[in-house]
């Protein structure tokens with residue numbers, strides 16, 4: 001789960017610590033650490049020298065001269081927001097640029113045309129994931145997010161098949177699954193509303209959205225106050241929040257032995273173990289016991305049945321129980337943080353732009369009325385609400401750098417040579433904030449997603465789920481969830497700012513860009 005390189009703000013703040021430590025060791029006495037450092041340096045210089053001689057064509061432009069061991073890191077603005085840094089680099093270097101992080105080449109793709117050319121037209125090469133130290137340690141080469149080639153195709157193909165056969169994507173199935181969680185959330189909100197308590201939606205939405213995907217994976221839900229559920233979800237959140245810090249290990253794996261776990265690697269591993277030992281393995285054992293029961297119909301049961309069939313027919317396969325642990329973890333990771341953070345952003349925008357909230361409510365009144373709650377069948381009748389969700393997704397930049405890709409082999413893109421072991425960053429932020437496309441990208445304006453015919457206008461450059469064969473397999477489900485949660489909350493409550501300061505539009509960028517914690521006041525409308 002989750003083990004891909006994304007140069008978050010954390011990575012850029014982690015490197016100065018690393019560079020400082022390197023300087024200290026160089027000047028210090030001989031200790032196991034200096035020996036460790038010396039061998040890392042020697043290995044790095046050797047690889048570096050070998051690489052320099054291997055390049056067959058011009059690499060994408062870079063910010064200057066790279067040095068052994070650190071590459072271009074000494075030239076990058078450490079600690080700055082990578083989105084800002086990449087925008088500046090793009091202005092100077094063009095749509096495709098590169099830099100060495102240690103001795104590993106990182107290539108950044110910017111703008112719709114270049115990203116489409118890579119992920120769609122050259123999908124066979126660009127649909128790989130980069131092989132990195134941390135991803136290998138955490139995923140053990142298994143699952144969906146961190147696999148490539150035939151193994152990835154089989155695991156991802158399974159997920160898509162299972163989702164189809166379980167009816168995920170069908171309005172009737174999803175209406176029920178999501179509605180159960182929405183109703184529970186609304187009950188909880190009613191209590192806060194009655195007691196005039198402000199609500200911090202962040203943790204509530206995380207638990208609620210996780211329950212939807214858990215019911216798809218394991219066939220049952222948890223009570224929102226179940227301690228085990230809360231424990232496991234905290235572990236997942238911890239992984240998301242600290243994963244970015246581990247990135248220096250991808251370039252200098254030896255630093256994992258430093259005392260005090262400064263890059264939070266062991267903390268991440270520990271939290272992943274909590275998730276797997278308290279949720280995934282026990283669920284697997286339970287499913288194995290009940291597999292004969294025809295009622296058991298969920299992702300895990302479907303996977304186990306397919307493994308049995310393949311074993312029986314002696315079909316070669318990558319599907320096994322160890323892979324199932326990672327597949328289940330990947331689907332849970334994908335299906336919890338991104339959609340719940342997106343919903344939280346939408347609510348935040350409703351408070352920052354009350355006129356948009358009122359317009360959404362008016363649309364709900366006109367097409368749903370006060371006597372019933374919204375359902376997925378109402379989607380086509382509520383285009384402004386849909387447009388508002390899309391605009392919040394674009395403006396909030398939830399997954400600004402997607403998940404890093406890799407290359408199946410050495411390749412060429414727009415005349416530049418890209419070596420097979422490069423890490424490829426897909427800069428979705430550059431597409432969502434392109435002035436040529438949007439005119440005024442900094443402005444929050446749902447109308448940009450409304451057509452003149454009063455219907456939702458789908459824009460090809462709106463790509464929060466990425467593009468090509470590696471694009472998010474949960475898109476359909478996420479869109480249904482976002483619609484039902486947001487429409488139900490806005491239908492029942494007027495949301496307003498709690499306290500004198502409005503919630504900040506500045507996010508917290510880790511693996512994804514989440515809102516900073518904030519609380520809202522609720523007033524019941526019906």
Ligand code: HEM
Pocket residue numbers: 144145146156213330331332333334335336338339342398399402403404426464465466467469470471472473474475477478
């Ligand atoms: C608003 C909600 C969501 C957003 C913005 C989002 C966005 C993304 C993005 C940008 C990627 C990376 C694509 C790439 O590598 O180019 C991705 C991958 C993925 N997402 Fe989502 N996602 C969302 C919801 C979901 C849901 C609900 C699920 C599960 C049902 C899910 C499961 C996954 C998985 C398993 C991958 C890895 C795919 C692969 O490596 O082949 N996501 N998502």
